[in-house]
Amino acid sequence: MEFIADKQTLNDLNILGKYKNNSLFFIFNQVKTQGGEKLLNEYFLQPLTDPDAINKRSRSFSWFQRASLDFPFRIEEFESMENYLASGGDDTWISSLLDFTKRRTLKAMGLPATFDQLMDGVSVTIKVLKELLEFLALLQKDQDNPFYDEIEKITGSLLQGSFPAILKKDGEMNSMGMVDLFKTDHLLRNAQYHQMNELLLFIYKLDLFLAVGTVGCRNNWTYAMALPAQHYVLEIENFRHPAIAKAVGNSLVLDQNSNVLFLTGANMAGKSTLMKSFGIAVYLAHMGFPVPVQYMRFSVKSGIISSINVPDDLNKGFSHFYAEVLRVKQVAQLVKDRHDILVIFDELFKGTNVKDAYDATLSVTKAFSTFRHCNFIISTHIIEVGESLRKECVNMQFKYMPTVMEGNMPRYPYIMKEGITADRHGMTIIENEKILEIMLG
Numbered sequence: 001m002e003f004i005a006d007k008q009t010l011n012d013l014n015i016l017g018k019y020k021n022n023s024l025f026f027i028f029n030q031v032k033t034q035g036g037e038k039l040l041n042e043y044f045l046q047p048l049t050d051p052d053a054i055n056k057r058s059r060s061f062s063w064f065q066r067a068s069l070d071f072p073f074r075i076e077e078f079e080s081m082e083n084y085l086a087s088g089g090d091d092t093w094i095s096s097l098l099d100f101t102k103r104r105t106l107k108a109m110g111l112p113a114t115f116d117q118l119m120d121g122v123s124v125t126i127k128v129l130k131e132l133l134e135f136l137a138l139l140q141k142d143q144d145n146p147f148y149d150e151i152e153k154i155t156g157s158l159l160q161g162s163f164p165a166i167l168k169k170d171g172e173m174n175s176m177g178m179v180d181l182f183k184t185d186h187l188l189r190n191a192q193y194h195q196m197n198e199l200l201l202f203i204y205k206l207d208l209f210l211a212v213g214t215v216g217c218r219n220n221w222t223y224a225m226a227l228p229a230q231h232y233v234l235e236i237e238n239f240r241h242p243a244i245a246k247a248v249g250n251s252l253v254l255d256q257n258s259n260v261l262f263l264t265g266a267n268m269a270g271k272s273t274l275m276k277s278f279g280i281a282v283y284l285a286h287m288g289f290p291v292p293v294q295y296m297r298f299s300v301k302s303g304i305i306s307s308i309n310v311p312d313d314l315n316k317g318f319s320h321f322y323a324e325v326l327r328v329k330q331v332a333q334l335v336k337d338r339h340d341i342l343v344i345f346d347e348l349f350k351g352t353n354v355k356d357a358y359d360a361t362l363s364v365t366k367a368f369s370t371f372r373h374c375n376f377i378i379s380t381h382i383i384e385v386g387e388s389l390r391k392e393c394v395n396m397q398f399k400y401m402p403t404v405m406e407g408n409m410p411r412y413p414y415i416m417k418e419g420i421t422a423d424r425h426g427m428t429i430i431e432n433e434k435i436l437e438i439m440l441g
Helices: 007-012 024-028 034-045 051-067 075-086 093-108 113-140 148-158 163-167 178-191 193-219 271-287 320-336 354-369 383-392 426-432 435-440
Strands: 225-227 233-239 250-255 260-265 295-299 303-307 341-346 375-380 396-401 404-406 409-411
Touching: 007 271, 007 303, 024 034, 024 193, 024 271, 034 193, 051 193, 051 225, 051 271, 075 113, 075 178, 075 193, 093 113, 093 178, 113 148, 113 163, 113 178, 113 193, 148 163, 148 193, 163 178, 178 193, 233 271, 250 260, 250 271, 260 271, 260 354, 260 383, 271 295, 271 303, 271 341, 271 375, 303 320, 320 341, 320 354, 354 375, 354 383, 375 383, 383 396
Parallel strands: 225 295, 260 375, 260 396, 303 341, 341 375
Antiparallel strands: 233 250, 233 295, 404 409
């Protein structure tokens, strides 16, 4: 089953973007190879929905996080090997000989570039393979290594057939005879083309797991425990935003008896950041990645849908309010179709007047709360909605982000508290900034 997370949600939570500062992908993109980066992107685009697969991947990342190992190859040499192997294929012995002879002839004519590239490619490939064997031997010392069986298979393939003789070479191609050089080149680039590609894919996977483990270790992040969907629990302790230094943590439990969080708080009190932090934690947990939490266990969800920064669409003639309505309609259909998703709504219906926003927020939140298989986090400035919901919805928890006034200056602890806030400090902030004095003075 494919995990649901549309473009709007990915943008709201700042999940993707190689060059987007502080995107989740940017934070984890510590890989050394292009193949590792491609694999990382695939993981980000395809969170898992099977609890056993998630826990297995988490255990693998956790092992590499504890091992604290470095990528064992110089990146320039590895890229040189990649380029060399990419110039090969399933060519026959005769085709290889023709290519080799052509390069040798060009060198004899005073055009040595292509032949020298071939010699350099053979040399660096042998060097990398030797380094790989040494690294695999290091990994094999711990039988709990998640790739232990795969490593044994790869090691065995490199220690049989024609490979042992090749790996004994010192890497100096100038001392190798032409016949020997040709045979080695043909083996690496053509005869063992598929096996060498499998080795590259394994190295890309090593690169990815080393990188993700390093990020988890550096930030002291931990791994979530995935449970079957029918457990209907989402429990997180001390979750925090991964892109904020010294971020304040919060804790939250959602289950079937309390599956809706109704969140209030003044502007700048931290509601949006808290909701994003929670969504990011759930997304990372479904990837099996380290999560910026102290503890987390969760029933797998079929997706996350958010409405935090819903844009209008001038090309279609959609106002901001109508875009919000369409977003709520989309979520309503998913919920009605029994998708057990996490829904995050920040300031529902902020694009309309207060009266309509009150009525719409109240009715929509009440309707959503009846779908106990889903989890909802809904924030609003309209605190009166919370008082009405409190009387009617037994499966709803009410929390707020507090504001502490120190004289005329607000301070924001960013720690969620029980209840519904009555904080309204908008005019105080306007007065502190002396906006009216600027215009009227």
